[in-house]
Amino acid sequence: MENDGHHKMLDKSKIVRVALEILQEEGYKSITIRKIAERLGIKSASLYWHIKNKNELLELVADEICKNIPFPNKDVDWDEQLMMIAKEWRGKLLSIRDSAIVIAETAPTTPYRRQLIDEIHGIFKKAGMGHKEAFSALWFFNTYTISFILEEYRFLEIANKDSVNPALETPSSINLTIPDMDQEFQFGMEVMITGLKGKIDL
Secondary structure (H helix, E strand, C coil): CCCCCHHHCCCCHHHHHHHHHHHHHHHHHHHHHHHHHHHHHHHHHHHHCCCCHHHHHHHHHHHHHHHCCCCCCCCCCCCHHHHHHHHHHHHHHHHCCCCHHHHCCCCCCCCHHHHHHHHHHHHHHHCCCCCHHHHHHHHHHHHHHHHHHHHHHHHHHHHCCCCCCCCCCCCCCCCEECHHHHHHHHHHHHHHHHHHHHHHHH
């Protein structure tokens, strides 16, 4: 039987830690209030002493995902800074299963996530953009990065299926294989940066 005072021994960090464990082990769809409560050995109702609902829980998980992202050296050029933080961000989202889904499904309201956003926004400001242009560039950067990683998850799933031939049959002249995702991400970032430089020069 659950201790009536057990909920007082909990805190948000423990709840988030268990949610991250479930995310890593079972994926995004398995994060439920019921499952977290079971792992903590409590009733689901006890979690609501600490979180309002599942949306708040996922926002807290997203914040933990954004924690400890290394920021680039501010002495280097803005385009190098952007490439560095993009690679760090991608690496973090690939290290935690389905984490890009959590980011895509939650609002950017929490401290570490806001800090990351402010850092990237500041890179665009350093490039010489005004506030409006820097916001648009930030939005474009976020859309590209998250969309790329969601697609990357799909390719990883394909690659992990034993029944799938890595070389797909195609009538075209292009041999479709599982892409080199590092190379493709780099290519996309280079195209983005080239385009942004063109906007700055206008």
